């Protein structure tokens with residue numbers, strides 16, 4: 001049997017006996033080879049995946065299988081997988097072998113999911129296009145001259161290219177939602193603290209969160225449910241029960257209220273505007289009421305984000321010094337030479353830019369002007385969201401200003417690249433859950449719509465996305481390569 005496109009269809013095929021995990025994983029591995037031009041994976045572990053598939057089939061035969069048992073997936077190469085290379089897309093960690101499994105990986109193994117490979121990514125998750133990887137850019141399966149988005153570039157391309165039905169990425173300022181939008185997928189960045197980050201390489205610790213990418217809201221719900229929950233090894237992980245996200249998908253949305261913020265809708269390209277209007281009409285037809293909310297400071301978030309995220313990155317990345325972790329230069333003459341050359345050789349351009357910006361923003365004399373001001377803006381954005389959620393259950397917003405751009409189009413201008421995140425950053429700064437779902441095509445390329453919820457409001461987002469996907473077919477659009 002060929003590999004079904006969705007996680008739920010794979011689960012159904014395994015459950016009914018129409019396919020074994022051995023067959024699905026073999027097909028997925030064959031597609032990873034055939035689709036290698038996408039450069040979606042940094043590494044794949046064929047032997048390990050085949051062994052895990054055999055174990056999954058045995059588990060199913062023993063009547064101990066869950067919905068993910070035997071389903072092939074990939075995880076972004078930012079999650080530690082014991083005994084395997086974990087690179088974070090960087091030369092700095094090019095041949096580093098993780099000594100333990102990330103919490104998310106452990107949970108996936110417990111569920112019986114088969115990790116076939118590690119997905120390519122922008123170096124240390126810094127980027128919006130997948131072009132900042134030390135292992136070369138990932139291509140968009142919808143149009144190989146375009147970027148898949150970033151930084152979870154390989155996770156999105158692996159699903160959209162049909163290599164696997166589901167993937168995990170991370171999102172600090174948009175890195176799940178933006179690639180999901182560019183690749184026609186549903187991506188969920190859960191509430192800050194919903195998934196443990198133990199074993200997930202840090203970029204900006206007050207923002208980083210893991211989450212799923214897949215074709216449908218149902219798949220995203222299933223994948224999130226498998227990995228969410230408290231873990232004492234991550235002090236930021238939330239100690240609260242994990243709801244049944246799959247059940248939330250079928251809840252009625254009649255009578256719920258969704259906000260729209262005029263400040264987020266100004267000067268949008270016509271295609272993005274029309275897409276959001278169509279989402280609104282569809283949800284209204286399901287009984288949702290729309291109501292205006294005020295988010296006047298949200299769009300200033302991008303400036304605050306690039307100060308805060310870079311400041312945190314500059315401290316998190318200080319551990320890569322050629323001594324404890326990471327690339328070590330050849331023949332250092334003294335300690336300073338060791339630090340300077342190891343870091344100069346190990347890090348790419350964008351990572352260096354962030355470290356320099358972040359160090360500057362934290363330095364004496366500039367701290368108040370930059371870092372403290374950025375934190376104030378962050379607080380204002382959060383407060384605006386919280387007062388909006390006094391009146392509405394969720395907020396509808398764009399994900400990206402345009403569909404996937406061409407490879408190379410924004411590489412010469414870092415600020416143009418940063419502005420790609422203008423619509424995803426506000427929810428990140430406020431720690432809110434936000435989902436990106438396919439909502440149309442523009443010139444043959446996918447466009448997404450974003451639903452932002454209150455803290456731990458993932459169920460509402462799944463209910464809205466579930467209803468939307470029952471009414472529309474956007475999540476069924478596939479690039480030719482994955483058809």
Ligand code: GLN
Pocket residue numbers: 125126127128150151170171172173174175176203309421
């Ligand atoms: N594109 C944003 C950045 O470069 C967001 C990255 C992310 O969410 N990891 O920082």
